[in-house]
Amino acid sequence: MCHQCWKSDKSVVNCSSCNRKRYCIECLAKWLLHLEKLIFLYPEKTREDVEVSCPFCRGNCNCRLCLREKLAVMDEHEEADTNIKLQKLLYLLHEILPLLRHIQQEQHAELEVEASIHGVQLTEQDIMVSVIDDDDRVYWYHLMLFDTKEKLVVFVMLYMAIVFPTIMTMNVSFLDSNNCNTSIVNFHRSCPDCLYDLCITCCHELRKGSQPGGNEAKSSHQLSAKRVNSRAMGSDDQIPAVAARNDWRAEEDGRIPCPPNGKGGCGRGTLSLRRLFETNSVEQLIQSAEELTINFQLPDIEFSQGCSLCQTSCSAGNETKNFEVRQAAHREKSHDNFVYCPNVMQLEDNSIQHFQTHWMRGEPVIVRNVLEKSSGLSWEPLVMWRAFIGAKKILKEEAKRVKAIDCLDWCEVEVNILRFFKGYMEGRWYKNGWPEMLKLKDWPATNSFEECLPRHAAEFIAMLPFKDYTHPNSGILNLATKLPAVLKPDLGPKTYIAYGSLKELGRGDSVTKLHCDISDAVNVLTHTTNVNLPWQSKIIDELQKAYDAENLHTRRCGQRRKVPQIVGRKRKKRRHKDERKNPKMMCNQEHNDNIVGKTHNSDEESSLNGIDDLGSVRPDANMIRESITENLSSENELGGAVWDIFRREDVPKLIEYLQKHHKEFYHISNLPVIHPIHDQTLYLTERHKRQLKEEFNVEPWTFEQHVGEAVFIPAGCPHQVRNRQSCIKVALDFVSPENVQECIRLTEEFRLLPKSHRAKEDKLEVHVKFTLHIKRSAQKT
Incomplete structure (x- = not known):
């Protein structure tokens, strides 16, 4: 009986390695087809070679039973030598020490204000410990059990507020500022009457005369008011309403009154300085870290020059090509136009130092051929689907239908999962031939990647x-691994499956819009399918001319004119992908006017015969089949996705450009722009990038990502991605010590965003619950 299909009526090939497994010729041919796509991995393999060692023996059998098993997968992350591990831990401590000193300075400044208010010299011991609610006590109870090294890590992470949305689903609650909703580290001010809490950053802003917490505070007052009312209803004595004052401000001596009822407080008392940790905890952590790193020195790196290790041979007149670097920009008088791009099979023990040289500079890194480090398990979409439906913790509905995003109007649609994957391999299009681009983000949705796809996760x-x-569990320089289980954030892996188009469409492209992550990330392209339908070219060209004319008219006149409609399938369920975060934000009506009849069934087949609204003859079914066959048989040497990653130092000019030209972007003409990067609503086309270069002399790193390439994106680098083919990408977040300061800067930006802003919910929070624990864990080791 065939191990793959369990049928016994076919001729089988016996494996001489295990003498147990048998595969029928048909299943074996399917498996060999997978090897043909990876011919550079197995250039000499034949069917006879497979007979010597079957897919099961090789560890990449994709039958349902094997896909469900958590088989041992090769992991070359060996335990480092004790001395090497010590040096890496000292390196980590050295990098986070500046943040701890910054925390110390903030607390000393607030302590001096408190001393000035009372007219006496105060120490930290004079500050009362805050009263903690039962929910908050869960977290602080666990924190008090940590040793000194663990607290170091947590203190860093607390200040960085590296808290993903999933952390809020655990039975762990944090003490947050009622004004800006960011996590409180240690020192804060609290109202003795209503227990309103204010972080010391908001205190500093209030004393300067500015709105504490920016726009975020305005959107947090309603939640604070509800909290006050709920407490009042739970007691016999209701807190009397106090007339709201429009001028909540600090007193001349630095005292801060409790805000009025309309702003979430009671308006009666004065906020008192409180602390959460034991006396002088930060000083003790700094002292222990300094003692450990007193003799540690970082290698000298000249940031004003290029990397000496790359030894770029792409100089003028030299035709020799250095494959360890890839040109990604053409900036004048710049030393960072080339991106470090090593082959994973050629990485040596000292390659980590080369990686760090670029990582410290805030540069992306591309590592090639990472699939060669795997056992060869297939990342074909249908193989992943079969593994998914075999998982025990998924719902039946999840195995049949998924919620995808239509990139044309950025609305959510419900589609049969098999039809989605069919479109991934063969393409989908609207009735007039315009390509339909769908994308799945964070699939599977309800369970972790490890639970639903254990083999692929491993x-x-x-x-x-x-x-x-x-490494999400044992990465010695991954700060997130130092957190205890009670604080573990969801770092991934996460899967992103989306269609693609070789040509930039201008609207409806399969893109990840411009955004900026608060953590570091690595993104691996595991699978692509080139869906190239020649019959669509003329249709796309004609429609693009009409859209280009519309865009030109919009830039000149400030309003859109009617253009040929994109006639699409009827959709059963449609809602804006941000509607769940902000009920007031619906699909842009202007976009829906150009998309006809998307209100019923997302799986209805579109008509492929007749004449479209531009007068172009639609192709018949035979033309479509020929195009698909030609596509499947052609070799695919194209990159799967195009990345644009901006340098951190170019962010101010990038924001200035986006603010100046934001009305020219298709998706946001009628929507307010709160932050041009963090809104995640803009995508810079080739025209926009040329304009950015001409007006502001800003150019991103632009490169293609091929199958098997891992892209490392530093925290704080705005980036966007466009799929040139149907792509399956798997991404993992991590927190490197080199980018802690950048995380803090971004946290402050997110802190000033409205509470309903998607960046507040989709990103990590970075404010000190991390630093303490990292340091403790490092010292403990």
């Missing part, structure tokens, strides 16, 4: 390069 971890940074 393969992904095994293939990751630079595991000191990327």
Whole structure:
């Protein structure tokens, strides 16, 4: 009986390695087809070779039973030598020490204000410990059990507020500022009557005369008011309403009154300085870290020059090509136009130092051929689907239908999962031939990647390069691994499956819009399918001319004119992908006017015969089949996705450009722009990038990501991605010590965003619950 299909009526090939498994010729041919796509991995393999060692023996059998098993997967992350591990831990401590000193300075400044208010010299011991609610006590109880090294890590992470949305689903609650909703580290001010809490950053802003917490505070007052009312209803004595004052401000001596009822407080008392940790906890952590790192020195790196290790041979007149670097920009008088791009099979023990040289500079890194580190398990979409439906913790509905995003109007649609994957391989299009681009983000949705796709998760971890940074459990330089289980954030892996188009469409492209992550990330392209339908070219060209004319008219006149409609399938369920975060935000009506009849069934087949609204003859079914056959048989040497990653130092000019030209972007003409990057609503086309270069002399790193390439994106670098083919990408977040300061800067930006802003919910929070624990864990080791 065939191990793959369990049928016994076919001729089978016996494996001489295990003498147990048998595969029928048909199943074996399917498996060999997978090897043909990876011919560079197995150039000499034949069917006879497979007979010697079957797919099961090789560890990449994709039958349902094997896909459900958590088989041992090769992981080359060996335990480092004690001395090497010590040096890495000292490096980590050295990098987070500046943040701890910054925390110390903030607390000393607030203590001096408190001393000035009372007219006496005060120490930290004079500050009362805050009263903690039962929910908050869960977290602080666990924190008090940590040793000194663990507290160091937590203190860093607290200040960085590296708290993902999933952390809020655990039975762990944090003490947050009622004004800006960010996590409180240690020192804060609290009202003795209504227990309104204010972080010391908001205190500092209030004393300067500015709105504490920016726009975020305005959106947090309603929640604070509800909290006050709920407490009042739970007691016999209701807190009397106090007339709201429009001028909540600090007193001349630095005292801060409790805000009025309309702003979430009671308006009666004065906020008192309180602390959460034991006396002088920060000073003790700094002292212990300084003692450990007193003799540690970082290698000298000249940031004003290029990397000496790359030895770029792409100078003028030299035709020799250095494959360890890839040109990604053409900036004048710049030393960072080339991106470090090593082959994973050529990485040596000292390659981590080369990686760090670029990582310290805030540069992206590309690692090639990471799939060669895996056992060869297939990342074909249908193989992943079969593994998914075999998982025990998924709902039946999830195995049949998924919620995808239509990139044309950025609305959510419900589609049969098999039809989605069919479109991934063969393409989908509207009735007039315009390509339909769908994308799945964070699939599977309700369960972790490890639970639903255990084999693929293990393969992904095994293939990751630079595991000191990327390993989610044992990465010695991954600050997130130092957190205890009670504080573990959801770092991934996460899967992103989306269609693609070789040509930039201008609207409806399969893109990840411009955004900026608060953590570091590694993104691996595991699978692509080139859906190239020649019959669509003329249709796309004609429609693009009409859209270009519309865009030109919009830039000149400030309003859109009617253009040929994109006639689409009827959709059963449609809602804006941000509607769940902000009920007031619906699909842009202007976009829906150009998309006809998307209100019923997302799976209805579109008509492929007749004449479209531009007068172009639609292709018949035979033309479509020929195009698909030609596509499947052609070799695919194209990159799967195009990345644009901006340098941190170019962010101010990038924001200035986006603010100046934001009305020219298709999706946001009628929507307010709160922050042009953090809104995640803009995508810079080739025209926009040329304009940005001409007006502001800003150019991103632009490069193609090929199958098997891992892209490392530093925290704080705005980036966007466009799929040139149907792509399956798997991404993992991590927190490197080099980018802690950048995380803090971004946290402050997110802190000033409205509470309903998607960046507040989709990103990590960075404010000190992390630093303490990292340091403690490092010292403990």
